[in-house]
Every structure is written in structure tokens, then in C-alpha cells.
Amino acid sequence: MKPSSSPSEPSPFGPMFTTDEAEQLLGGPAWLQAMLDVEAGLARAQARAGIVPEEAAREITRCCRAELFDAASIAQRAVGSATPVIALTRDLGALVAASARPHVHKGATSQDVVDTAAMLVTRNALALVERDLRAAADECARLAREHRNTPAVARSLLQHALPTTFGRRCAGWLDALGESADALGRLRRERLAVQFGGPAGTLASLGDRGTDVLGLLAGELELAEPVLPWHTDRTRIGELAGALGTASGALGKIALDVKLHAQTEVGELGEASSGGSSAMPHKQNPVGSVLVTAATERIPGLVSTLLAAMPQEHERAAGAWQAEWEPLTELLRLTATAAAHTRGILAGLRVDTAAMATNLARTGGLIMAESAATTLSDQLGRSQAQDLVGQLSRRAVERGTTLREELLAEPQVREVLSEQDVVAATEPGENLGSAGAFVDRALRAHRERNPSWT
Amino acid sequence: MKPSSSPSEPSPFGPMFTTDEAEQLLGGPAWLQAMLDVEAGLARAQARAGIVPEEAAREITRCCRAELFDAASIAQRAVGSATPVIALTRDLGALVAASARPHVHKGATSQDVVDTAAMLVTRNALALVERDLRAAADECARLAREHRNTPAVARSLLQHALPTTFGRRCAGWLDALGESADALGRLRRERLAVQFGGPAGTLASLGDRGTDVLGLLAGELELAEPVLPWHTDRTRIGELAGALGTASGALGKIALDVKLHAQTEVGELGEASSGGSSAMPHKQNPVGSVLVTAATERIPGLVSTLLAAMPQEHERAAGAWQAEWEPLTELLRLTATAAAHTRGILAGLRVDTAAMATNLARTGGLIMAESAATTLSDQLGRSQAQDLVGQLSRRAVERGTTLREELLAEPQVREVLSEQDVVAATEPGENLGSAGAFVDRALRAHRERNPSWT
Amino acid sequence: MKPSSSPSEPSPFGPMFTTDEAEQLLGGPAWLQAMLDVEAGLARAQARAGIVPEEAAREITRCCRAELFDAASIAQRAVGSATPVIALTRDLGALVAASARPHVHKGATSQDVVDTAAMLVTRNALALVERDLRAAADECARLAREHRNTPAVARSLLQHALPTTFGRRCAGWLDALGESADALGRLRRERLAVQFGGPAGTLASLGDRGTDVLGLLAGELELAEPVLPWHTDRTRIGELAGALGTASGALGKIALDVKLHAQTEVGELGEASSGGSSAMPHKQNPVGSVLVTAATERIPGLVSTLLAAMPQEHERAAGAWQAEWEPLTELLRLTATAAAHTRGILAGLRVDTAAMATNLARTGGLIMAESAATTLSDQLGRSQAQDLVGQLSRRAVERGTTLREELLAEPQVREVLSEQDVVAATEPGENLGSAGAFVDRALRAHRERNPSWT
């Protein structure tokens, strides 16, 4: 296996698909430190179990700092064994005092270190994702409350349907973000477990002390203690992939809505920091939403890769496990990036309520046709009411009038409805059903999740 | 849109990818009935809310039986509107007494019916999947207990590594199945929610009674009441996809292990109903595992499809929602099929403990090299012990002896270890570390999940 | 393996995801007949090789008609061996005269029959897909020619950018369809090869006559003769998946554009058979595009499934091959459906050139800002020209005037440009660059592909 150079030169695309914070938690140094944290934690756990001298554990812990290691060299040497841990432990052994050397990596196998490090890295990255999902949810809650009663067009199949409120739309975003954050939080608290089983998943070299050390190691690293080593049981990875994929889908939905409402012809929403174009000054490019979309569109493929890698052979996989490392990191990075940008988009969202009103009026009131038909149904029966409203709608289009005008002018209508009735039935703001109640419910749920939110 | 015939002719492949039970819960008739159950439940809920006459609700409920409808015609007419619900409600309206007609599908939109029906179909299918996952787990538990102390080769990267027990392997399968079933159970209980929002997600036509009816409908159908309509919030679908993908990965892992252990050269496991070959009588085709693999390999692609479809436009998607219907059904069907076959495979698994012993001996005891080196480490230091054992291992290969023989013949070894020590260090069954303890822990966890298991 | 019922009941969703023609070529009966065609072709090939009596080959051919077989029974019995071919050949053996019986399925293995049948089914389905891609391309060509000079807004990142023509847009669709059809045609002609290798891929039971029969079989079935059996070399399947995925992406792009241009606020395009809504008479649901989208969004997952299944074990896969059957069929069906609907959408497309003009004017001429700046660059330098135009653009927005008006009123501009110059620089139809030339090039390429097109 010829060693190869690391893909470490700055890519012209890189920063668009990460953030400073994500990079700090998910980059090479973070992974290296996480693996060293596992080695240190293991030494301390074994010291507490009386298997390793206290002093050796202290010495090992002292040396387990990423800056003491040649990361590039470890990465290069990983190629020959398909794991970076052999080189890492060799270098760690060379670094510690001779007396501590025999106590490095005791009883562990490479996968114990990489998997537990993955859990540490994931724990930090999930906390970041959750923070930004909840912050984005706060923005949605603010918008939902502020625009609880702002009428807007509801659209189905990209066509005007009926009125809704902008707050109701934001309440939908809010609920999806809250559920996504909850699901990630649950996994973070319950399912991120230490991996420790030795080469065969039996902890053979620790005799009958294996399970003791397992528990102590979990305590040292503040990870869950698994029922048993999970080298080729990848349900944890599958669950993570599913939950990150779901969160990402919720973020992608918001970006899609922002982009659609920011279209030149629609103009209801705009991003604060729209990427302008010197050549095209009228353009308000929804750059943040473009980046969120670019990130989230890559997620389903990564999730499928991690799920497809779940069936792993025997006690250690010959490729499928190794296939997880970069995609899991990417999945966390892209979700974190999408969450951070979404938070920023929502915080700075420009809401054009006048445009919302203009769009509501754009069909000459035809958007109120269902409402009018419903109102007429009590007197005329549903079928006849719908036929009549359909006929008046077509007439309004032909004549360039509004539906309200045609309703007021139609004797069949005026026999059963007063002018006031007709106006009420064709006023978007009066026909919003439970839109406000749904906003209130979503805000209540948000407050239950985040009692400090105001 | 030219109507087209339904893909309803028997496929030569179909039965390999479903089961009778799955078909009953997921086939066309089940979907049709589920949609009718929603219409009936809605009428009853509105009757309880005082919006629809009791008698009308009874009449609608009476007519909401799939056998009264022309399923093929409804399916054909769905093409023109991209939804089967318009035809369905038209036919239902024609079926009920005239007095009930105005009360059919009141306030609902097509998506309310399809989504809620999807939740009903999913609820039933998940219960089936969970039942078979738990039954498969029972079999794993039985095997783990029975073979708690049966030594077997642990393999990493498809190479012999160290000894483990067959029970330990089964305990790993067991834990993955238990976790997968728990995750599905939680979703089934908590996240399958009624969909009811009307065309704009505001329940506009119900005035201020929308949320009342929403709650009553949830009660009628025994589904959760959502905070608000979730037409374009597809987190529930994403979560389902992730959890089914994870369960499927756990099943695929078991099938992979069974196939590898059933290889002619390995021979440790066999399926009870191996597909024999008249032409090749020695073949013991692991047919069940082949079918499980064939099903589970299709899952990650379906999961990615559902996740990619999550970003849906505005208040009703123009394609992404419609893209969910068949993949969700397939996902449920294939997972159910894989779970059913896995249960059957495990129930009938032929375990050849003699082959396990033969394979353990196959490397002339080299599989005990790490154990021997660990034992010698205390006296010689780890590095020297490993070097010595490595040297003796090579010698054993060259001479055609066993590692034990070479250890016993080596003065450096005999200075520090007795014959008994050497035998103990090279006896697979004596070097199993926490294998038994891990089995016990997995059995304990299984019993906590299934108190009645014995 | 408990037999299970076939998923053959009509699904309420089925017809939305297929067409009559696709169903005829891809349904259960088509697959069964294709497998029988292989058995018949094999008998005839072996008769021509002198290995099987002519009469036996005639008898076998006579019996190889799907209607003589119990498809459901064959499908059920497939479960026990993970292949329908054992039951099929048994039934065929029972059907033919006793003298022909020993000559049924001679030298073949199950995979020979299924794979070659897959090639036959694929050949027919590809021809259908190509026909509809080319017919859709014809419609694009017609639209491109007709609207070669129809100005329209070009949009980037969902924002107005510069003018283009509607014909230029159609020319882009046209080229993608032509390339996609070509790629499928090439695969159909060159890469659909007969599979024939016997259980080990050696044609052992035919002694030294194997390759002769292989060639004759290819001739009988009008498929390519492969260099050697390709049981676990799935490059053909991978290539098919890639090409169908690409065609599907090209179709999805058109549907996306149609939907976006059919938005209520945009109104430039409409489908002839828009699914109206009685309740919402103003809605012009782009139902065809919704169905195309719903089909094409499912394709990438299917492609990934087929690619992931490519690494197949040894001489016959234990699951990955079997995983191909339904996804390959789905891939063909969904692409055929998307192609058929796209053809229909384009044939009936309503083009609203007035709306195109209205949208061009919507930004008060700001869409011509780049054009104005380019015109001014020669005199003022690019940088100063851009600054000036940017300033005038903002002024136009503030004052509610048009960019043209501001340019005409601005002394710096009028020093270097005449009124006529300003008008020319701000007239969309005069600033279309090579749009017309690109249309002509695309039409020329289309004519080269389809010489009869007029």
C-alpha cells in the first residue's frame, strides 16, 4: 500500500460546507484528540480497577494531547493497516515513560478506540447541531408569534390554494425543528456508548475484569455503558444517520420555502445578507438557503451509505466499518452547517407583509372561492354552491372583476347572503380557521421544550 | 394523462419479497380500507363535535368498507389528479344515503386522508415487524443461553482472530434486534399522528371547531394528536425511514453471519430448510438468508428516497409527497419480510459445534497466540513476549506442529510457565474473558424487555 | 420458507406510477414470457448445434407460452429456492411431450434464464423509453423553433437574471433528451447480452460445445454475445442504472421548470390537462409534472441500490443478485412513466407569451442592468459603468420609474449614448446574444439524430 498525501490543501469549496465551530469539533485534530481521550480514559479506568498503576495512568493521560503527535505521519501509516490506531498507540508508547508503556491501550483493539472516539466526536457535534436547531426554532417561534395574524397565500402544488397566515407557516417549521432536536438529544443522551471489547469482543486479556473496566471507562468518558461490545452491531450508527437525515430534511424544507418566497415574482421573504450581484442589482440571491440546500441534498446519500454499511462480518468488518468514518463525519458536518445557516437566515429574515397581501389579492379573490362556497353551502347545498362559485369565478376572470364583486352582483347569492356576509366570506383575514390556534399550540410546545424562551 | 392498467398481475418475484401477513396489511385493499377508515373516523369525530348528524356518521361508517368500492377504477381515476382521494370520496358520496352525502370528507383535503391512512397502515405493519423482531430476539436469546460456553472462532477482517463463544455472537444479534424493536415501538406509540388540516392546513372551513375535531379524530383512530397539521413537515416519515433502515441493517447483519458460517469450508451453521439442489446434493443453500439479504440491500435506497423527499414546497408538495407512497410501503414490506425470514432462520438454525471446534483447531493453535503472549507478558514484558510468541508461531507453521507444542518445547517459556500454564493459555475455552458475562447481560436486557420470556 | 401471497391486488397508487404500455412490457406476464422465450431460444439454439433434436426444440418452443403456466404457483414456489426458474422448468418439463423433456433447460442454470430474460424485458422497455424521449424531444424542438425569438426572463437562484428566450430554454431540454436517448440506445444495441454459463459459468455439461451454443443462443434471441458469462460481473446492470438515472434526471428537470413557470405568480406555462379543483377554480395543478417528479425522485435510490449490489460473491451471489430484480423493473417502469408523461406535458403545453413579457417588465427594466452596463463599459470603463448603472437602478426602485427612464434622464449616460442606444440597451429582445444561434444548433443536432423530423 503506497502511502499517499493527505487531502489537506484548502479546497475552494470547503468553507461553504462547514462552519468554524463544526470544523473545530469534526476536523482532523478533533478526531485525533478524541482517540487520545479514549486511550487516556482507558488507562484511568484500569487504574481505578486496579489493573494499571495510578502513576502509569497519569503519565498516559499527560501524554494524550494531540499537539504532541505527528498527525500527518499517523494518518500516512494508517494506510498499511487500514486503521490509524496502530500507529497512534505506537507513538503514544514511545512518548510515555518506560514504566507506563506496558499499560498503553491495554486489552483494547483498534476498533474500540475509533468507535469510542466517534462517539465522543459525535457527542460534541450533536450538541452543536441541537443548539442551532433550537436557536433556529426560537427564531421560528418569534416569527410565528409576530405574524400569528398576518394573512398570506397558502400554496399547494405550487398554486395558490387558500389563505393561511405567515405565522402558521413558521409554526410548522418550528414544530419540525423541535422534534428533530428532541430526537437528536435523546440519541445523544441514551445511545452514545463506549466501545470496549478487545479483538474478539470478549475482553479476553482482562480475564474476569472486563465488564468492570467497561463500566469504569464509560464513567470516565461520560458515555453510556453498552450491554456488550457492539463492534459489528451498528444500530447506533443507523439511528444517528436516521436522526441526522431527518433533521436535515426539516432544514431543507425551510430553505426551500425561503427560496420560493424570495422569488422575484413572489417577494414575500428575503435573506438579510442576500448575495447581491454587481451586474444584476435587482437580484436578491438567497445565498444562505442555497448553501443549506447544497448541504442537505447531500445527506440522504450519506445516510444510505451508513445504513448499507450496517451488515458487518463476524466480529470485525472487512470494509463496511471503515466505510463509515468519513461519511459519518460529513453527515455531522453538513447537518451542523445547515443548522447554523438556517439559524442565521431566520434571524435575519426580511418579511414583506405588503407582498403577502398583494399576492393574496393577485387572483382577484379567487383564492376565497372555497370559502365562499362553504358559506353558500348551508343555504344551497354543497354541490350547487360549488357550481355557482365556480361559474362566478370564471366570470370574474373573464370580466377582470373580483369574485367578491361577482358574488355581490349575483341574485342567487344575494337571496341568501347579505353584503356583509359576502364581504366576510371573501376576506382572507376572516377565514383562517384554526391558523391562530395552531400557532398557539406550536408556541406552547416550544415553551415546554424551552421553558426559558420568552 | 392517459389512464393505465394497474401493475397487478402476479410477478414471478413478488412472493420472495413479501409474506402473507405483510401483504394483508400493506396491499392495495389494506390501503383502500385505511383511507375509508379515515373518512369514517372523520365523520364520527365530527358527529361527536356536533358538526355532523349522528345518523350521517353512522351511514358513512357503514359504507366505508373496501369491498363496496371498485379499487381498480379509483386507482385509474387517481392519475388525472395525482391523488386517489377525489375518486374515492366521489364514490363514497354516491354510495351513502343522500342525507349523509354533504357530510362526507368534511373539511378535509386529500392529503389528510392519504397521510392518516399511511399512519394506520404503518401502525399495523410496525406491529408486525416488531412482533417478528422480538420473536427473532427470543431465538437469539435461546441460542445465546444454550451456547453461552460453546467456543468458536472470532473473526476479524474475515480472518481468524481469537476465540469467542457462539453464544456471545448470538448475544450481539440479540441486542441489536432488541434495540431496533424498541425504537420502532417508540415511534409507533408516540409519532404516528393523525393528519387533518384541510387544503391550507388551517381547517378554515370548520371555523373555530378545527382543533376540537382534530382531537376527536385522533381519538377515533387511536393515533396521536399532532401539535398542528404536518402536510409538509415530514419529520415523522424521516424518523420512520431511519428506524426501519436501522432494523433492516440489524437483520442484514444476522443474514450475513449465517451465510458466512454456512460456507462449505466453514460449516458452523446451516438453515433448516436449506434450498437443496438436485444436481448438487452437497449444497446447503442458505435460502432464507439470501432472501433477507435481497430484501435488506434494497432498504438504504428507499430510506434515501424518503429523506430526499422531505423538503416539500409550501403547504402541499408538487411531487415529493407523492414520491413517498410506494417507497414507504416497500420499506415496510421489505423490513417485515426480512424480519419474518430471520425469525424462521433462527428458529431452525442448525448449529454444528463440532465444526466450531474443528475451525478453532485449524490454525494449529495460532489463534491462541495473543493469549499466550498475554500470559508471558507478566514475566517477559509485552514486547519480548510478543516477539517470542511470533517466532514460535512461525516455527509451528513451518514444522506442522501446534503453537502449544512449540511453547512447551521452548526453554524460555518453560522457565516461567508450567505445562499447566501453557495448556491453560492455549485452550480456547479457558480464554474467553467476559464472553459469558456479556451473554448474561444481553439475556438480562432481553428479559427486561420481555418479562414473560423464559 | 412459508409461501406468501403475491402483492397482486390493485394498489390505489399503482396507475400513477406506470402506463399501459410499460405495464405490458414489465409486468409479471412479460417477465414470465421472457423467461420462457429464453428456454425456447435455448432449445432452438441447441437444435441448431445438433445437441437437441429439432423436434424437441419445436415442442419446447410450442409450450413456452406464458398462458400455459400457472404464474402464481411458480411465484409461490420460488420462495423456497430464491428463484422462480426451478418451478418454471419443472412445469415446462411436465408440459412438453416426454421425448422433449430431457432437452428442457439443458446446460443452463437459473441465473442464465433470469438474466437473459431481464435483458429481453429491458430491451423492450428501453425501446419504449427511447421512443417517448425522442417524441418529447420532438415537442421541445417544435417549441424551440416556434419560440426561437420569444423573450423571457432567465432566472438564476430563483431570481430574475437577464433576458433569454423561451425557445432557448426548450433547446436546453431538447439537447438533454437527445443525449439521454442516445445513451440508452447505445446500451440497448451493444450491451444487452445473453447470459449462458451453467452453474459454474463454464458450460461444463456441454463439453466443448458451450461457446457454440452461446453464440447460437445470442442469435436466436437477437441479443449480443458476451465475451464470457457475466453471472457476477454486473457492469451491464450498472451501466443501465446509470443511463436510466441520467435520463430520469433530464425528465425531472423539465418537470421542475414546468412547475415553476406554472406558479400562480409566474403563469408562463400551463399543462393542457391541469388537474382542476372544484373547490379552488383558479388552481391549475401541474398534475403531469407532479407525477413526473414523483417518479423521478425515486430513481436515484434505485440506481444506488443496483450499484451497491454490483459486488457479487464468487460465481453466484447470495442476495445481491436477487436484490436487483424488482429495482431494475421499477427503474424501467418509472423512467418509462416519466418519459410518457413528459411527452404528454410538452405536447399540450400552454405557453403564455404575454405573461413572459409581463414578467420581463416586472423589475422596471432592472433585468437590463447588465446589458446597460455592458453598453456603457466601452465609454466609461467596466467598473465605472457598473457603479453608475447600480446607482440608477436603485434610483429607479426608489422613484418607481424604470431603469430606461433613469438612463435617459442621466447626463453622464446621455453624454455617451443616444436615446436610441439607451432604448436598444434596455430592450430585452435586442440583447439576446446567441440565444437564437443556440436554438438553431440544438435543432440541427436534433435533425441529425432524427432525419425525418420536420
Next chain:
Amino acid sequence: MKPSSSPSEPSPFGPMFTTDEAEQLLGGPAWLQAMLDVEAGLARAQARAGIVPEEAAREITRCCRAELFDAASIAQRAVGSATPVIALTRDLGALVAASARPHVHKGATSQDVVDTAAMLVTRNALALVERDLRAAADECARLAREHRNTPAVARSLLQHALPTTFGRRCAGWLDALGESADALGRLRRERLAVQFGGPAGTLASLGDRGTDVLGLLAGELELAEPVLPWHTDRTRIGELAGALGTASGALGKIALDVKLHAQTEVGELGEASSGGSSAMPHKQNPVGSVLVTAATERIPGLVSTLLAAMPQEHERAAGAWQAEWEPLTELLRLTATAAAHTRGILAGLRVDTAAMATNLARTGGLIMAESAATTLSDQLGRSQAQDLVGQLSRRAVERGTTLREELLAEPQVREVLSEQDVVAATEPGENLGSAGAFVDRALRAHRERNPSWT
């Protein structure tokens, strides 16, 4: 959009998933240089068209060297506009002499630069992949020729089936590699086209000179000239993804076979540089194949991402295009890595023909059962022959004899077959059918592809 740091720190995993050569062609500097090559090529093309002064083109070309640019800064500034090209052209403008400045990036849009750069990067990377695929094919050809007559077990469903030769197996690998390389070569030569359309795909700012410049630019960069700009026609990307996915599947198949044949119990193949384990000296870890598998398992997800991104809005996508950049690079990198490792694995493959013979004998000759039955069929009829051989096979298993011994001892057999006949029918090396002929055909095809191969 807060700028973020680049993911440029060395990852502990990076080198396992790339090679030095791949990194040089696909890393950040290669991308930056490719974008600059496009800018330089454009200036020269426009000079040749008489649109830009020769001297300006020379000056721009002189400055278009990556080392003159601050790559990290460009990458950071890309975040604000979702494209690195704005910062790049700004820096290039600042670098060139003032007289050349107005001629930088003339008429181009960001996507012209990124897409054309992608084609340049892809061209180089494809050449690398093809080189290694063909070198790997050379090794397969060598092995196929050398082992044309080396009997080995053919396995189906992971069970012994019939004899084949190791050469026949290698011939299968060979054909897949050759086809994959051909497909990539065709795309490289025919489908890598320059992108040049300006912001609206009309080349508006070049007046009527657009298509001239397009052709000249293609000439400068030695890329194909497209019929028209393909900003949102991503068929090229889809085709590339499909072809790389297919090549990757062919590589994954070889790695899978190597791993399975290297299993401790099988022992037929080994990698030259197997990663040994000091603790487990008997392990011959197939490290190369593990890395190939780890790379190729990630490909289908990347392909699905690129295909899912094909439907792009209007004239410039709002996210889907941007989603391509990293996955396309990854796809090329991982395929190149897999090809390089496969080449190395095959070049150093240890072939244990004795193990092949041992495995052939492992079932006591039952692997010859079909052969024996075929031989007996002429005299006894196929059905009776199969029954008899089945019976004798079971007897051999029970008695611990071989099938040959039982055949020789069975009167029914000896009535119709001589001892010599029985020996011949049960000798693997005599029952290989067309295995040798298939090897010869594959070698002939290889030689046609690579006339210099010897």
C-alpha cells in the same frame, strides 16, 4: 454568512481514501488551477476572436497560476456568494496589469468557470482511473493466462457448486475492468465539454460573437464544444456518475472475491502486503481489499446524490448545482483510490493452487455430482441419473468415502460406465467445459483493447 475555517487539517482517515496521484489531480490546488486555466483559456480564445487584445490575454494567462493566489482567502470569501469565482476574478483582476483588467472573465458567469474547471479536473482524474483500471486488467490477464487450467471450486450462494478454473474467475474480473475503462474513456473523449454561456446561457454580452468564442474556448482547453451551454442540463454529470459507479462496482467485486478467498478456512488467495498483526501472527489481513471495499461502498450514495441533483431550476440552480462539487470530487477520488489499490492487490496476489486443490477435494468429490449425473444421463435418463447420484452422494457422506468410490462400487453405475469413465466424470480438471475457451476469449478482447499487451 459567517466565514468559517477550511477543513484542511490532516484527518487521521484521509490517506486511506486517496492516493498521492489522486490528491494532486483533485485537491484544492488542482481545482484552483483549473479555474484559472479556464480564465486564461477564455482570454486567449477571445484574443483569437479579436475581442480581447493579444497582450491582455498574455497578461491574464501569465497571472493565472495558482501559487499567486491566496486559496484560503478565496475559499472563505466564497461563503458569502455561494461561489468561489467572484473572489477569484476579483483577485485576478487585481493581479493583472491595469490594461488587461477589463478583459478578465469577459462574458462569463461563475458557473462557466466552475463547470469548465470541473471538466478539466475530471479529465485528468478519469485518465488516472482508466490507467489503473487498465493496469489492473493487465494483471487479471496475466493471472487468467497463467491459471487458465488451474482447477478451483466455483461457488454459488457461498456454497461449493462445480469446478471452474482460477483463470476463468480472473477472466471475469478482466472483462468487467475492460468494459468499465472503455466506458470512462468514451465519456472522457466525447462528453467533457466546455461550459460557456454567461449569466443567462445566451452569451448576451458578446453580441453575435458568442458561439465563435465558445468554439475557440473549447479548442484552447481541448474539451468538446457543446451544442449549447448546459448550466442546468446535467446529463454529463449523470453519465459520469453512472460510469464511475459502474467501475467502482467492478472493483468492489474483485475486492470481495479476494477477501472471501483469503479467509482462513479457504486460503486460496492472499495479498502480498497483508497487514499482519503482532498479536495474531496467523492473520493475513486483506488490507488492500478492505480499503477498496471501504471506498467502493461509499460510491452508490454519491452517485445517487449527483443524480438527485440533476433537476436544476431555470437557468441556474439554487442549491442542487452547488451540491455537486464535493460529491463529484469524492466520487473521482474514491474510484481512483479503489482502482490504484486493486491494481496493487492484483499485482502482488499470492495464489495458492494447493489450497484450491484441497478445497476441490473437500466435499469428498460431491462437487462432481452434477458431472457424474450428466455422464450417467445418456444411459439412465436424466431423472434417474440424478436420483442415483444423489443417493450415492448421501451414502458417501454417511460412510466417509468419496463419491467416486461409491460410483465405482455401485452395480447400476458399473453396468453402463467403465472405471475410466467414472474417473473421468469425477475428475475436476476434466470437466471444465468452456472455461479455457472463455479465458481465451477474454484475453483476445483484452488484446484488442490493448494491442501492446503481451
